[in-house]
Amino acid sequence: MGGNEQHWVNEAFRSGWVVPLGPNVDEFERLLGEYINAPGRVVALSAGTAALHLGLVMLGVEKGDEVVCQSFTFSASANPICYQGASPVFVGSEKDTWNMDPEALNRCIADRVRATGRKPKAIVPVHLYGLPAKMNEILAVADKWQIPVLEDAAEALGSELDGKRCGTFGQYGALSFNGNKIITTSGGGALVCPDAEAAVRVKFYATQARENRPYYYHEVIGYNYRMSNVCAGVGVGQMDVLQEHVDRRRAIHALYTELLAEVPGVEVKQNPTPAFDSNFWLSTIVIDPATGHTPDEVRLALAALDIETRLLWRPMHMQPVFADAPYYGAGDVERELFERGLCLPSGSILDDSDIERTAAAIKGVLA
Numbered sequence: 001m002g003g004n005e006q007h008w009v010n011e012a013f014r015s016g017w018v019v020p021l022g023p024n025v026d027e028f029e030r031l032l033g034e035y036i037n038a039p040g041r042v043v044a045l046s047a048g049t050a051a052l053h054l055g056l057v058m059l060g061v062e063k064g065d066e067v068v069c070q071s072f073t074f075s076a077s078a079n080p081i082c083y084q085g086a087s088p089v090f091v092g093s094e095k096d097t098w099n100m101d102p103e104a105l106n107r108c109i110a111d112r113v114r115a116t117g118r119k120p121k122a123i124v125p126v127h128l129y130g131l132p133a134k135m136n137e138i139l140a141v142a143d144k145w146q147i148p149v150l151e152d153a154a155e156a157l158g159s160e161l162d163g164k165r166c167g168t169f170g171q172y173g174a175l176s177f178n179g180n181k182i183i184t185t186s187g188g189g190a191l192v193c194p195d196a197e198a199a200v201r202v203k204f205y206a207t208q209a210r211e212n213r214p215y216y217y218h219e220v221i222g223y224n225y226r227m228s229n230v231c232a233g234v235g236v237g238q239m240d241v242l243q244e245h246v247d248r249r250r251a252i253h254a255l256y257t258e259l260l261a262e263v264p265g266v267e268v269k270q271n272p273t274p275a276f277d278s279n280f281w282l283s284t285i286v287i288d289p290a291t292g293h294t295p296d297e298v299r300l301a302l303a304a305l306d307i308e309t310r311l312l313w314r315p316m317h318m319q320p321v322f323a324d325a326p327y328y329g330a331g332d333v334e335r336e337l338f339e340r341g342l343c344l345p346s347g348s349i350l351d352d353s354d355i356e357r358t359a360a361a362i363k364g365v366l367a
C-alpha cells in the first residue's frame, strides 16, 4: 500500500457509496484511462477474469465457437472461453518474448479454417510476466484474417511496446488488480474498450444487463462483475504509487541481472530489443540443465532459506482440463521454459538486500 488508499476507502464509507458504483470507481477508471492513454474507455470490474469474460461477450463469442489462446499462461486467460461454451485452441510461444508465436498463430488459424470451415472468433495473446508479446506481428496476422484481438494484459500494467502501453493494442484489453499484481484493489480488474460506446455496453453487461425501464427487464444474459466503490478506493490510492511500483520492479530486475550475470547456466530474462519495455512484474530465470540442477531443486533449496520462488506457468495444452484442445506449437518453447524456468521474488516492497540474499542463495545452490 502507498498510504492514501485508506483515505479513499474511508471516503466511500463517509459518503455512503458502499456499492459497486460511485465516485471512487469513476475516478479509478479516469486515472487508469489517463495512465494507459485510453481516456473514457476503461471499465473497472470485479476481476481480471471477469474482464476477459466480458471481452469475449463483447466480441460475440458463443457456444460452438473456437477462440485462439496463448498456451503459456495462467488458466484465467483460457477459462472464460469455456464459460461462453466456446472451445480454446492453444498456440505455442516464441523464444524472444515467451509469448504467442505469430507464425504459429497464422498456421493455427489456417488449419482451423480447413478443419472446421469457420474462423476462430477471437485471439487472446498474453504479456507474460509483464513482457509485451510481439503485438505488431500478431495484429498483422489478426488483420489478415479479420479476427479481433482480446489482449490479456493482466500482468503488464505499465509495460510498453514501441512506447505504447500494454492493454491498448487489441480491440479489447484486460487488466488485473489481484493481490499479487503490480497494483491491487485486493481483487479487481478492468476492461479497456475500443470506444466510449463499447464501455457503456460493458458496464451494462457487468450490472446484470438491466434494460432502461422502470421495472427489471432483460433481453440478454447479464453478469454481476462491477468493481465495488470500496475496492476502487484502494485502486485510486494505488494509482499514486503505480509508477513507483513499475520503477521498483524494473530496478529489482536490473539488480538480479547484474548479480547473476557471472553465474554459469543462469539467464535472467531480458527485453529482446529496446522496443520492448517490460514492467518486470516478475523477474524470471532459466537454468541450463548442464548445471545439473532442475528449477524445482533450486526452489526447494531456496524455500529452506525462507525464500519463495515459483516454477514458470505450466502450459495450458499440458493441463488435464484442456487435454482435448487443439494445440499449434513452435518447437516446444513453452514446455522447455516450464521445465527450466523459475520466478524470483519480485515484490515492489523488497529492498536490495532481499535481492542480494536471493541471488547469493541461487549461486550457493548451483556452486
Ligand SMILES: *Cc1c(COP(=O)(O)O)cnc(C)c1O
Pocket: 047, 048, 049, 050, 073, 074, 076, 077, 126, 152, 154, 155, 175, 176, 177, 178, 187, 188, 189
Ligand atoms: C492474474 C491473471 C489473470 C486473472 O486476473 P484476476 O484478477 O486474478 O481474475 C488473467 N491472466 C493472467 C495472465 C493473469 O496473470
